[in-house]
Structure formats: C-alpha cells, structure tokens
Amino acid sequence: MNKPMTLNVRISGALSEFVAANVGEDRAYESISDYIEDVIRRDKERVEREGFERLKAELQAAFAQSDDDGRIVTLEDVITRNRARFEAE
Numbered sequence: 001m002n003k004p005m006t007l008n009v010r011i012s013g014a015l016s017e018f019v020a021a022n023v024g025e026d027r028a029y030e031s032i033s034d035y036i037e038d039v040i041r042r043d044k045e046r047v048e049r050e051g052f053e054r055l056k057a058e059l060q061a062a063f064a065q066s067d068d069d070g071r072i073v074t075l076e077d078v079i080t081r082n083r084a085r086f087e088a089e
Helices: 013-022 032-064 075-088
Strands: none
Touching: 013 032
16 A cells, blocks of 8 residues: 655635534544545545446447447457557557
8 A cells, every 4th residue: 555645735715614614523524634535535436436337338338239230250350450450560
C-alpha cells in the first residue's frame, strides 16, 4: 500500500460552513480528514461504477447483434491480420 498523503485544502464561505455543519461531535464525521476521505472514496466508487456501466452497455450491444452480422474468421485470417499490423509498426 502507498504511504499516506498529506493534503492542504483551503475553503471558505458556504463550503466552509457546509463542512463545519457535518464535522464534529455528534455529526456525520468526527474529523475533516474523515469527511474528505469519504468524499474521495465515494467519487472513486462513482468513477468505477460509470466504467462498469459503460462496459456493460458495450457488452449488451455486442450480444444483441445477430450472428448474421458477423463473419467466420479462420486462424489463418487472424495470423495474416496480425502480421500485417506488426509489419506496419
């Protein structure tokens, strides 16, 4: 695991008031660090979920295609295609 990272963040106005309202004794978060970690964790989960949903949609579209849309590819076709790609590079 990576070593902990220290971040310095300066906020003011409505954002500062919002954080203050959620951090402290008997509030949603015990510390600002806990709050920030949760925000980052939720954002990470959102990004992962969106990636999964994109992949799921692509797979659903691929499986929805008729077998008539495809063509039979032989091993020789694959080898020829790949040789052409490597020679082009």
